Amino acid sequence: MGIELDKGLPEESSAATARSSNNGEAGLEEIQNLLREAVADEPALTILKGFKLDFSANKDFHKVFFSVRCECGTAALLSVEVARSKTLPQVSEALPELARRLKAKSRQFAGMSCDMHTRMRIGGATQAAP
């Protein structure tokens, strides 16, 4: 019986995002890393990397997804949009506000009763972006 430790997954997406560092614009991966650090003190929030949900297909925005999970097994999907034209310093500047909004939504979800969570699951409703 072997024990598999999490050695850290290989970054598959590095090749795909390599071209995004033109013009000083922030790449998706850079934005993801910044946001993940910004909400690190909110353990319920998990970043969903490589998660693509393109039903809105807004090509002018990077979309970063987070999931927030409750003990009862219900998870909500949260998303943050960042304009592609934003440079890394601009993203850093907006970061506290983005993190604040994410945490507020996370707490809102945590503040609901598990009875409500269960009803959300049955209804199949996922929380959409504002």
Ligand SMILES: [Zn+2]
């Ligand atoms: Zn719950």
